[in-house]
Amino acid sequence: MSTVRYVYAVTRPFRAPLPVALTGVAGAPAHTVAEGGLVAVVSSVPEADFAEVPLRRRLDDPVRLAELTRAHDNVVAALVSVTSPLPLRLATVRPDDDAVRELLAYGRARFVPTLERLEGRLEWGVTVYPEGFGRRTGEPVGAVPRLLHERLARHAEAVRTGPGTPRPGETGEPGESGESGPVLLDAAYLVRRAACAAFVEEFNRLIPRAPGVRVVLSGPRAPYSFVTLAGGGSPAGSPRHPGGGIG
Structure with missing residues (x-):
């Protein structure tokens, strides 16, 4: 069976082995391809399913996507x-290992500065929805997400906010989030690994002070929201932003 390479991410060389049971796209095990001090993590997937035309069909099918x-x-x-x-961008595919090495070599000038900036850092996400008395009675809940955002941002090196997110000192209508209702805060925080415990502790301290809202903490995860390449580029693809990224 002819295969191609599905590429998930670029990293610095690392000593720890990949988990033995780690499988990715099409149930294929992940392995590494190295070039010039960089490593790509890839899987060998069937060409019949991941060539350009069938891959496009897969991306157009909500379930398969x-x-x-x-x-x-x-x-x-x-x-x-x-x-x-x-x-890397969702659905980054190359014909073979040599093509993956070319990707690493060609992208080195962009990959290396980004890897240096993200080294030792993780992303945490916080989303706030109105709930309970705030939704039923019209109680003002705007101060709650602003307080959360201000306090949590103190533990972060960078912050990305979504549409409708209140910034400190700003007011405005919250954005809509479809079936989940209005979103009062949708933020991602780039946090050093060493500061993650303090970030979570601060979050836990603030939650009892947040009546009338539902607060969702996600992470830690790879810093999808902060992957902007030197010289320009989109955030990397993720479950929340599957179309962006590097490919």
Whole structure:
């Protein structure tokens, strides 16, 4: 069976082995391809399913896209335990290992500065929805997400916010999030590994002071929201942003 390479992420060389049971897209095991001091984490997948035309069909099918996204993120999430990965765009595919090495060599000038910036850092996400008395009675809950954002940002090196997210000192209508209702805060925080415990402790201290809202903490995960390449580039693909990234 002819295969191609599905590429999940680029990293610095790491000593810890990949988990033996780690599988990704199409249930294929992950392995590494090295070139010039960089490592790509890849899987060998069937060409019949991942050549340009069938891959495009897969991306247009919501169910198959969701499966692909979960498998992609499963591998990237596993890498967080052994290194600081730079996630690549969802559905980055190359013909063979040599083509993957070319990707590493060609992208080196962009990959290296980004890897240096993300080294030893993880992403945490916080989303806030109105709930309970705030939704039923119209109680003002805008101060709650602002307080959360201000306090948590103190533990982060960088912050990315989504549409409708209140910034400190700003007011405005919250954005809509479809079936989940209005979103009062949708933020990602880039946090050093050594500061993650303090970040979570601060979050736990603030939650009892947040009546009228539902607060969701996600992470730690690879810093999808902060992968901007030197010289320009999009954030990397993720379950929340499957279309962006490096490829």
